[in-house]
Amino acid sequence: MSLSVFDLFKVGIGPSSSHTVGPMRAAYLFVNRLRESGVLPRVATVHCELFGSLGATGHGHGSVKAVLLGLSGEQPHLVDPVAAESEVQAVREDARISLGGAHKIPFSIDEDVLLHRNKRLEFHSNGMVFHARDDNGCELDRREYYSVGGGFVLGADETGQAVLAEDDTPVRYPFRTGQELLGHASRADLRISDIMLANELSWRTERETRDGLLHIWSVMQDCVDHGTRAGGVLPGGLKVRRRAGELHKRLESATDESDALHAMEWVTLYALAVNEENAAGGRVVTAPTNGAAGIVPAVLHYGQRFLPSFSDDAAVRFLLTAGAIGVLFKENASISGAEVGCQGEVGSACSMAAAGLAEVIGGTPDQVENAAEIGIEHNLGLTCDPVGGLVQIPCIERNAVASVKAITAARMAVRGDGSHHVSLDKAIKTMRETGADMKDKYKETARGGLALNIVEC
Template structure:
């Protein structure tokens, strides 16, 4: 199966790729299917049922509004984030929604949007069932979907292979492991970004690839700026205060010599970039899943570090960075998981850290072996990381966790670049270990808010 960079790094909205982006896509897929099967005119109402992690923490993740607006035909990469909650309020108060924006049906929230907090569907924790009924309340169509992390969605036909994207495109340089990727680089005297670029050309021209990558980078930069600009309290009830704007003002008023030391001055800025992105995510703003929304601040923060603090950084380096990050993300997607509901936060923040570390090593001239080493270091030191959001919100500890992981990614790249690429634990071994650890992890530590900090910190 083939996965593109543009599958791994998708433009969407917050606060969660698996709980917001994926469900919106699934709902839109369901009603589009009704239209394609000439069933839409028969539909009088649609019931959406959310299971597993979606049922347990969906309210805090904005899953309900995402599903309802998906039924109206909206898609994550195009929707204006500012209309989501007002439109949801309008639908609830009027008791009517427009399937695909064209066919009006009745809507009663308690009956038509159901959160099953303790029930899970087979194959994956993020399950959904959509049922369309006619005027006599008979089922016209019913389908099951799974949001498997990073905004990826599969239906029940793909169950059991839910980490694989349904694309059979033949790639010039296919790889399914880090070892295979390194072998391709050695045999063809190519970098990892070169390999990834050639594979991307089966879908798009080189100009389109570069333009698309720079568009993604543009959204990342805009997200940072929005995070710096916006202030106040994040939604959801925890009363978490946004910090990025105040931190930015503080940093602008200091010279680097005012900070801990000249060499550590960049640390404050990297923290700022990560906090800004994840505060925007928590507020439902526009983001790039990298590879998920919960871990969306890590790659932008490290990329900002590259462009602002690395000598000789340039646009070409940004392209190489993101091509390489995507290649590493594909390895995690195909061989383990990037879903916090499946393997804990090690699958989200850990994968993002590895991707960012590899991207930075590539952009600063690292060999394929050094890049692979950087990714391995980034993941190895996130093994066992649980997903335990307080109140089911992507805020505590998620926002700070991105800042910490961004710094780990930079250090991983630095350590790898100081070596020659030889190391004891391979990337493939650490990916397998992450997968095995996730399987062993209790469900209460996998985005259900029934363990860890989520039960040991009082919501206030």
């Protein structure tokens, strides 16, 4: 299977890539399936069931809203986050939905979107089943989908087997492990970003790749800008106060920058701004997930503000390198909190950001791999236990801490010679095994850890 950097970085809306972006894509795909098979005009009712982690935290993660938007023909990278609220409210008030924006049918949010809090489908915790029936109640179509992290969605065939539509596009430097990636770099005398760029040319031109990545970077910048200008409290009932705006004012007005950790306060600001926007349902870039969306942008903004040589070219090389590391996690473990805990989200994002920064500050391929390994090694075992099923506590602060950790990992690696005892491949394998050993209550179900021990007020 060939993965592109644009598979790892996608524009979407908050609060979750697996619980919001994935279900929206699945619902959109289901309606398209009905249209392409010619049965859409005959559909009288549509019913959706959410299982496992989706069922347990579907309301807090915006899964129900996402399903409605997808059925209405909205796509994560195009939907207007502000208009989406009124669109969902209209469905609730009218008790009708326009499938694909073209075929209106009766629809009850409470009755036609069912959350199974204690049941899961066999293949993956984030399972969904869509049903379409005609006026006589006869089933026109039934389809299972799985949201497997980072907005990736798998369908299931009629036997219930998950089907992955693999991209078999041949690439210049195929790799599935860190060792293979470093082998290409050594033999061809290339940087990690050069290898990833050469592979991207299998799908698009260099100009299209650069423009696409600069668009991703611009969406990240817009997200930080919006996050630093917003105030108030986040939706969902926890009444979490948005802090990025006030922190931004204090940092802008600071006259004494002699504090050695002044730069880290800016990094904290950038991460808080992104993840508060995500928690509010705003537009973010999955990097590689929404729950970890603040780490790559925060480290990129650190580069822009504090590295004298930072440029658009550096941003492109950063994202290409981070994408190459993201491929390794996606291919060999998981980026789904529901599958391996937060080590698969914040841990992989920290690793990706560390590698990207190491690349742009002059790290060799061995040093880049070392930075990535440090980034994940010190996030191993990280649980996903969102309080109230919301991507707020501990998720927002966790992104800020991991952003600083990524910078430390990159600088530590570049100060060394690239040699180390634990390889990135071994660390990723350990992450996968740790996730398999982890109890389900620590994997995005809000049934363990902080989610259990903090009482909502």
